[in-house]
Amino acid sequence: xxxxxxxxxxxxxxxxxxxxxxxxxxxxxxxxxxxxxxxxxxxxxxxxxxxxxxxxxxxxxxxxxxxxxxxxxxxxxxxxxxxxxxxxxxxxxxxxxxxxxxxxxxxxxxxxxxxxxx
Numbered sequence: 077x078x079x080x081x082x083x084x085x086x087x088x089x090x091x092x093x094x095x096x097x098x099x100x101x102x103x104x105x106x107x108x109x110x111x112x113x114x115x116x117x118x119x120x121x122x123x124x125x126x127x128x129x130x131x132x133x134x135x136x137x138x139x140x141x142x143x144x145x146x147x148x149x150x151x152x153x154x155x156x157x158x159x160x161x162x163x164x165x166x167x168x169x170x171x172x173x174x175x176x177x178x179x180x181x182x183x184x185x186x187x188x189x190x191x192x193x194x
Contacts, residue, residue, distance in 0.1 A: 082111060082149050084182040091120045094177075096170045097136040102126055106169045107177040108142040108162065109135030111149060111185075139163050146184045153187045161187075 091110035103126045105113055113123050113135050122128075123135055137145065142162035147153050153161070161184035168177035 082114065082185050084178055084185060087111065087114055087181070088178060090114065091123075093120070093124075094169060094174055096172055097166075102134050105135035106137075106166070107174060107181055108137050108145070108165045108169065111142075111181065112137060112145055115145065115149065137162075137166075139166055142166060150185050150187055152189060153184060157187060158184065 087110045091105060091113065093104075094107045094110060095104050097106055103124055105120070105123050109123075112132070113120070113128075116129055116132065118128055118135075128135070139159065139162045142165065143155065143158040146158045146161055147155065161180055164180045165177045165184070168174070168180065
């Protein structure tokens with residue numbers, strides 16, 4: 077996949093209602109899932125209606141999957157940093173600390189060599 081510049085403000089506008097992950101969730105999305113849905117070309121109403129590509133189970137990624145998606149969206153982001161951001165985003169999302177999760181998603185998408193966020 078080619079690196080596609082993603083603006084977190086656009087994601088927040090397009091996907092305004094993230095929710096914490098639930099083991100049975102098939103509809104809805106978390107903060108990290110917004111990036112997945114956006115890159116899949118799936119809108120928030122479609123996700124809320126349970127629509128997704130056949131190969132996608134849901135829009136609540138686990139840390140390794142989110143780390144991979146972060147690196148697809150930002151080729152500058154090294155794997156250890158992607159995993160760390162993915163962990164923070166996931167934990168904050170599931171604690172309903174969405175504002176902080178969005179902030180870390182922004183940092184991951186804008187990360188460049190030499191950044192010292194951690």
